[in-house]
Amino acid sequence: MNWANWSGKTRLLVILAACAVLLLCGGSFITVRVDSGTAPTADTASVKTVETGVKAADIKELTIRGNNSNITVTTGNVDCVTLELTNFNDTYTYNSNFGMFDLDLGSMASGLLEITLSDVSVIVPRSAVLSRIDISAGSGNVYFDGVDAGSIRVRTDSGYIGNSGTLSGSADVSTDNGNINLTLKGAEEGYSISADTDYGSVSVGMHHGFSKSFHFEGAEYSNTNVSGNRIQAHTDYGDINIDFN
Numbered sequence: 001m002n003w004a005n006w007s008g009k010t011r012l013l014v015i016l017a018a019c020a021v022l023l024l025c026g027g028s029f030i031t032v033r034v035d036s037g038t039a040p041t042a043d044t045a046s047v048k049t050v051e052t053g054v055k056a057a058d059i060k061e062l063t064i065r066g067n068n069s070n071i072t073v074t075t076g077n078v079d080c081v082t083l084e085l086t087n088f089n090d091t092y093t094y095n096s097n098f099g100m101f102d103l104d105l106g107s108m109a110s111g112l113l114e115i116t117l118s119d120v121s122v123i124v125p126r127s128a129v130l131s132r133i134d135i136s137a138g139s140g141n142v143y144f145d146g147v148d149a150g151s152i153r154v155r156t157d158s159g160y161i162g163n164s165g166t167l168s169g170s171a172d173v174s175t176d177n178g179n180i181n182l183t184l185k186g187a188e189e190g191y192s193i194s195a196d197t198d199y200g201s202v203s204v205g206m207h208h209g210f211s212k213s214f215h216f217e218g219a220e221y222s223n224t225n226v227s228g229n230r231i232q233a234h235t236d237y238g239d240i241n242i243d244f245n
Contacts (some may be wrong), residue, residue, distance in 0.1 A: 092224035
């Protein structure tokens, strides 16, 4: 099998597995079965594209659990949630019953798609309306490209957090070591903002953060808004920049 591209048979198996997920009460795991005697590795393939079969109308919440990996969430002209994978060694397991390799994507239940993969780019259909996105990257960068949701939560031990496009909902983002760059839709008056760093600078629109108590190398900023979507951003070591569009 040429690992540069998925075969038509593999794509069919993906779709069938996802359809079974949607029919099962309470949800189930999403598994792709690869018809080959050799699992792909980072040395034999660069990026794999996998169609999960989860349609825009089916997904309401997205959870991603990575392990020391980079995670990107974007939107695109796709029929279903689609994954681009670069890490294979920790992804495939050999299924002795079928003599094939299984790729466990995650699970789907009651509108919540949970993806448990490392180094993954998740492409969400443009028409999907997400109420919540929750990401834990372990140690890695997290990036949003044109994606919005009612609320976004991001945790990474060491890595950059940022977005292109604009966010209009609430956000709670935190990294132990890395910069945070967010662009919010509208003006600052529409948000309740709290941002702080122990070692670095804080910039919110035209405002610059004040020296942080007990951490004179750091900075913090909060506005006086009590209404509007809440934005919380924290990094132990790094700069925070929040702009408006």
